[in-house]
Amino acid sequence: MSRPAPIAAHAALSPSPPGRREAAKADRRARILKAARDLIRETGETDLPMRRLAERAGVSLATTYNLFGSKRAVVLAVLEDERDFARRLARLEAPDSLSRLFAAHDLAFSYYAADPDFYRALWRTLLSSSGADETGLASPERIRETRAIWLGLLERAEADGWLAPPVSRAALERTLAQLSAGTLLFWVTGALATERLAPSAGLGWALVLLGCATPAGAPIARAAAARYRAALRAVAAPPDPPAELP
Amino acid sequence: MSRPAPIAAHAALSPSPPGRREAAKADRRARILKAARDLIRETGETDLPMRRLAERAGVSLATTYNLFGSKRAVVLAVLEDERDFARRLARLEAPDSLSRLFAAHDLAFSYYAADPDFYRALWRTLLSSSGADETGLASPERIRETRAIWLGLLERAEADGWLAPPVSRAALERTLAQLSAGTLLFWVTGALATERLAPSAGLGWALVLLGCATPAGAPIARAAAARYRAALRAVAAPPDPPAELP
DNA sequence: CTGAAAACTGGAACACGTTCTAGACTTGGG
DNA sequence: CCCAAGTCTAGAACGTGTTCCAGTTTTCAG
Numbered sequence: 001m002s003r004p005a006p007i008a009a010h011a012a013l014s015p016s017p018p019g020r021r022e023a024a025k026a027d028r029r030a031r032i033l034k035a036a037r038d039l040i041r042e043t044g045e046t047d048l049p050m051r052r053l054a055e056r057a058g059v060s061l062a063t064t065y066n067l068f069g070s071k072r073a074v075v076l077a078v079l080e081d082e083r084d085f086a087r088r089l090a091r092l093e094a095p096d097s098l099s100r101l102f103a104a105h106d107l108a109f110s111y112y113a114a115d116p117d118f119y120r121a122l123w124r125t126l127l128s129s130s131g132a133d134e135t136g137l138a139s140p141e142r143i144r145e146t147r148a149i150w151l152g153l154l155e156r157a158e159a160d161g162w163l164a165p166p167v168s169r170a171a172l173e174r175t176l177a178q179l180s181a182g183t184l185l186f187w188v189t190g191a192l193a194t195e196r197l198a199p200s201a202g203l204g205w206a207l208v209l210l211g212c213a214t215p216a217g218a219p220i221a222r223a224a225a226a227r228y229r230a231a232l233r234a235v236a237a238p239p240d241p242p243a244e245l246p
Numbered sequence: 247m248s249r250p251a252p253i254a255a256h257a258a259l260s261p262s263p264p265g266r267r268e269a270a271k272a273d274r275r276a277r278i279l280k281a282a283r284d285l286i287r288e289t290g291e292t293d294l295p296m297r298r299l300a301e302r303a304g305v306s307l308a309t310t311y312n313l314f315g316s317k318r319a320v321v322l323a324v325l326e327d328e329r330d331f332a333r334r335l336a337r338l339e340a341p342d343s344l345s346r347l348f349a350a351h352d353l354a355f356s357y358y359a360a361d362p363d364f365y366r367a368l369w370r371t372l373l374s375s376s377g378a379d380e381t382g383l384a385s386p387e388r389i390r391e392t393r394a395i396w397l398g399l400l401e402r403a404e405a406d407g408w409l410a411p412p413v414s415r416a417a418l419e420r421t422l423a424q425l426s427a428g429t430l431l432f433w434v435t436g437a438l439a440t441e442r443l444a445p446s447a448g449l450g451w452a453l454v455l456l457g458c459a460t461p462a463g464a465p466i467a468r469a470a471a472a473r474y475r476a477a478l479r480a481v482a483a484p485p486d487p488p489a490e491l492p
Numbered sequence: 493c494t495g496a497a498a499a500c501t502g503g504a505a506c507a508c509g510t511t512c513t514a515g516a517c518t519t520g521g522g
Numbered sequence: 523c524c525c526a527a528g529t530c531t532a533g534a535a536c537g538t539g540t541t542c543c544a545g546t547t548t549t550c551a552g
Contacts, residue, residue: 021519021528028530050509060531062511071509127373129509136437166456166471167449171478175450179421182428191382203413204421204454210412211456211467221457222412229413267498267549274500296539306501308542317539375539 029067032057036078040121047125072129079122080142083111086149098162098209098220101153105205108180109198112187116194123188137181147173162217163209172212179204199231275313278303282324286367293371318375325368326388329357332395344408344455344466347399351451354426355444358433362440369434383427393419408463409455418458425450445477 035057039048050071054061068074088107094100112119126137136143150173157163165172183201186192192200206225213221281303285294296317300307314320334353340346358365372383382389396419403409411418429447432438438446452471459467 019520024518025529049507051507062532063530065510066529128375136435137431165453166468167453167475171449171475172453174446175425175453178428178432178446178450179425180428181431182424182426185383185427185431186424189382200420200424203417204424207411207413207418207421207457208450208453209457211453211458213457225412229417232417265550270548271499293538295537297537307540308502309500311540312499 025067028057028059028063032059032064032067032074033078033081036074037082040078041118043121047121047128070129072126072135075122075125076139079126080139085111086145089149096162096220097153097156097160098213098217099224101157101209102202102205102224104150104153105180105202106198109201112184112197113194120188123184127185127188147177150176157217161214162220163212164214165212172208175208176205179208193235195235196232199228199235202228203232271313274303274305274309278305278310278313278320279324279327282320283328286324287364293367293374316375318372318381321368321371322385325372326385331357332391335395342408342466343399343402343406344459344463345470347403347455348448348451348470350396350399351426351448352444355447358430358443359440366434369430373431373434393423396422403463407460408466409458410460411458413458418454421454422451425454439481441481442478445474448474449478 032053035053036048039053039056048071050064051061053074054064057064064074068077085108089104092100092103092107094103138146151169154163154169154173158165158169180201183192183197183204186200187194187197203225206221206228210218210221210225278299281299282294285299285302294317296310297307299320300310303310310320314323331354335350338346338349338353340349384392397415400409400415400419404411404415426447429438429443429450432446433440433443449471452467452474456464456467456471
């Protein structure tokens with residue numbers, strides 16, 4: 001009647017039943033993910049067709065749909081595998097907890113600048129099939145995990161006396177997330193050049209945090225805003241409003 | 247089997263070449279747009295299939311692709327037809343030019359609250375095909391037009407001494423646009439309930455504008471933030487796990 | 493009035509995501 | 523060792539958006 005529930009991401013970690021069957025399954029999963037990464041990296045802008053993906057992974061098309069439930073799930077898994085944000089954040093140094101917030105932001109967006117075509121293709125595919133099921137833009141675990149990271153950074157900056165937001169910390173985090181998402185959306189749809197992506201998002205963050213800063217924190221936020229503005233000015237070329245009307 | 251000939255009644259609206267050919271073309275365009283509106287409104291969540299759209303409009307499938315270039319273009323035209331934002335903005339009253347900015351924001355988002363399913367389906371379709379060509383999320387004219395409106399409102403608030411942004415007015419406008427887009431994206435992907443859409447976006451605006459406010463303007467922005475926060479609290483139940491990006 | 497250009501029409505075709513079925517294979521328990 | 527359950531495979535099928543073609547109708551110009 002119904003397809004067996006797709007295996008949860010990172011299921012290969014469960015150590016309980018080593019069984020040969022599970023091992024083979026995990027291997028197939030890994031092969032599919034690798035094939036997806038390679039295909040996107042090779043074809044650049046093209047979005048990976050499922051049939052070619054299965055062929056490349058040495059696996060049947062039906063198997064791909066058995067292991068992941070949809071193309072969306074494959075891309076999501078690739079995207080979540082690709083980033084070790086938490087680890088790199090841990091060894092990130094900053095003069096104070098407010099600057100650390102901006103440093104974390106820069107780190108988060110550095111991935112896109114490092115491999116724009118790859119991530120653009122990924123996000124494009126993700127957006128293209130966002131309406132099918134009710135799933136959002138990331139897996140629930142990843143969302144919870146990421147939120148916790150940002151909330152922790154905000155809490156620290158607040159405790160250190162840099163921030164005194166007029167709204168709840170959760171609401172502030174949400175605003176920052178929406179700002180990032182919107183900037184990313186502009187970038188994915190071609191309304192924002194890659195070199196302007198991180199500064200543009202950072203400028204938004206600086207303005208929001210400036211609105212939440214204590215008198216002590218305000219200069220730091222203002223300095224961040226100035227820094228991002230300078231970065232934007234350095235690539236001042238008009239960000240090509242997409243051409244149409246033939 | 248012959249289809250009734252296209253009616254050419256009172257088609258003398260176009261100024262330059264009234265020609266019967268152009269009139270018939272415009273009539274077909276209008277029929278297609280009306281069919282699209284009706285189909286989305288009826289089927290709700292379903293995205294309109296092009297074949298049924300053509301059939302409903304009494305037009306061949308090929309004709310639809312001749313007049314609009316793609317499904318995306320049809321949806322875009324529907325979306326831009328549906329809104330008379332500029333006109334309603336003109337007769338919008340507010341105690342001061344900063345409050346007027348918030349009132350304009352509320353007006354912009356009121357459309358979505360009034361007909362959520364319709365607009366959600368529209369945006370979903372728009373996002374689904376955003377990667378095909380290089381076009382962004384709106385037509386260039388519409389983008390220019392809308393930007394001009396917001397820039398005008400910001401300029402007025404600045405001239406009246408409510409705002410003193412540490413960045414250019416254009417950058418501020420861009421930040422607000424990205425914030426709105428991100429909030430809208432969360433809503434479209436189901437990460438944000440309809441009742442929380444406008445307050446959530448408004449809260450972001452309030453925080454950003456608070457960061458750009460003069461001492462005179464700060465209380466107004468803070469009051470707006472409090473108002474949006476109250477609205478959010480009124481529908482406090484977090485309906486679904488929030489999506490998050492970076 | 494006549495011919496040519498323009499626009500529309502029906503229909504086939506392609507590539508895609510997704511689902512389904514029937515058969516073949518592997519694995520693990522008895 | 524053997525069998526039942528689980529899994530994979532090949533392939534067809536459906537509904538998409540989009541393109542293309544041949545044939546027909548409609549309009550406009552001379």
